Amino acid sequence: MYAGVVAPPMIIGPAVGLDPPETAFLIGASLFTAGIATLLQTLGVWRIGARLPFVNGVSFAGVTPMIAIGESAGPGDALPVIFGATIVAGVLGFLLAPYFRRLVRFFPPVVTGSVITLIGLSLLPVAFNWAQGGDPRAADHGAPKHLALAAATLVIVLALRRLLRGFLRQISILLGLIVGTLAAVPFGMTSTGGVRQADVFGFPTPFEFGAPQFHLAAIVSMCVVMLVCMTESTADMLALGQIVGRPTDGRTLEGGLRADALGTAVSPVFNGFAASAFAQNIGLVAMTGVRSRYVVATGGGILVLLGMFPVAAAVISLVPLPVLGGAGIVLFGSVAASGVQTLARADLDRGENALIVATALGVGLIPIAAPGFYHAFPADVLVVLDSGISTGCLVAVALNLAFNHLGSPTPATPSDQPAGSAPPPVPTAP
Numbered sequence: 001m002y003a004g005v006v007a008p009p010m011i012i013g014p015a016v017g018l019d020p021p022e023t024a025f026l027i028g029a030s031l032f033t034a035g036i037a038t039l040l041q042t043l044g045v046w047r048i049g050a051r052l053p054f055v056n057g058v059s060f061a062g063v064t065p066m067i068a069i070g071e072s073a074g075p076g077d078a079l080p081v082i083f084g085a086t087i088v089a090g091v092l093g094f095l096l097a098p099y100f101r102r103l104v105r106f107f108p109p110v111v112t113g114s115v116i117t118l119i120g121l122s123l124l125p126v127a128f129n130w131a132q133g134g135d136p137r138a139a140d141h142g143a144p145k146h147l148a149l150a151a152a153t154l155v156i157v158l159a160l161r162r163l164l165r166g167f168l169r170q171i172s173i174l175l176g177l178i179v180g181t182l183a184a185v186p187f188g189m190t191s192t193g194g195v196r197q198a199d200v201f202g203f204p205t206p207f208e209f210g211a212p213q214f215h216l217a218a219i220v221s222m223c224v225v226m227l228v229c230m231t232e233s234t235a236d237m238l239a240l241g242q243i244v245g246r247p248t249d250g251r252t253l254e255g256g257l258r259a260d261a262l263g264t265a266v267s268p269v270f271n272g273f274a275a276s277a278f279a280q281n282i283g284l285v286a287m288t289g290v291r292s293r294y295v296v297a298t299g300g301g302i303l304v305l306l307g308m309f310p311v312a313a314a315v316i317s318l319v320p321l322p323v324l325g326g327a328g329i330v331l332f333g334s335v336a337a338s339g340v341q342t343l344a345r346a347d348l349d350r351g352e353n354a355l356i357v358a359t360a361l362g363v364g365l366i367p368i369a370a371p372g373f374y375h376a377f378p379a380d381v382l383v384v385l386d387s388g389i390s391t392g393c394l395v396a397v398a399l400n401l402a403f404n405h406l407g408s409p410t411p412a413t414p415s416d417q418p419a420g421s422a423p424p425p426v427p428t429a430p
Helices: 002-015 020-043 060-073 078-106 109-131 144-163 166-170 172-187 193-197 216-243 250-270 280-288 293-307 310-318 321-344 353-364 379-385 388-404
Strands: 056-058 275-277
Touching (some): 002 020, 002 293, 020 056, 020 250, 020 275, 020 293, 020 310, 056 250, 060 078, 060 109, 060 216, 060 379, 078 388, 109 144, 109 321, 172 321, 193 310, 216 250, 216 280, 216 388, 353 388
Antiparallel strands (some): 056 275
């Protein structure tokens, strides 16, 4: 839970120009809001919450779009614009929750697999930049010492994954970060400034970075992210319901989506980001046999406490960026791999599904492979176009509608079934 929650703010903070203490504050706020969202999801209030052993945290799906929004808005307004768009997206998701079970038939694995793959591929360049030192303007960017530390961390993570068993194997990435950080200490590649400056206790001040701003292009981009998050959460809830012996019905699904959306809408008030279900939780439930939602709720409570102690969040800032880069290759690569795993079950031999995937991935990779491709477009439009996840998702949905729904005489296959039927494959995101 902890590693998954802190990774997105660690990416977004430096990308929008925050210094280490500000990034540490952002990490603490994300821990706090993820804990609130997890409590809301597991314990439930009224018709909000799936009441399943479900972990909620910061969604990786929003990282690249939010970085694009931040770059378009500028350093001073980046987070207010991101938070404003996230609030609107959360409200939209809350209103759509009762109807999303009918809409989800337009998000079969051929669409969700393409989007999850793009999420991983879009984040990999971030890991590569970290491995080089994180600051392209620095004189030692890409220096051998940075690359060596990143490579050593990658090898450590892989070795731990191969040699360890049980719980330790599951946290091999976290252990790799710790070992890599300790290895960097003798070479003076760690900074303790953030820890020394952090307060022991501090409540996340509402709108610490300014009042939310509402820009149309940013709102559109985050609403797309919200739809992606709702699609992933739907798949996760269907699968988790089967594992715990409580098949997910329509009311449970709606409650879970409402919790996702409400958590997303409230998180920016406390300087957090879009909240959605963590798919890796499903694997842990299946592996450990711990099916109690109260156990997961306790974990959510721990996240809240960590978020209220900035010094605990600041400890994460000790991790050198090359260490994050080495672990990030595994972390983000496994997201892409889970997308490929979903696509493998998407019946690509049927109709034009392979063409849908090919086009969606091709269009989605444009901002990654050719960053200046859309440079002649207006800045507001670039917020959407410069996000490969958003453009790839829109293309995948549009082509799926064109080839598999509008005027198609071919009957639906399992990959086209709506949310009420057999559960779709579950992504194993990190």
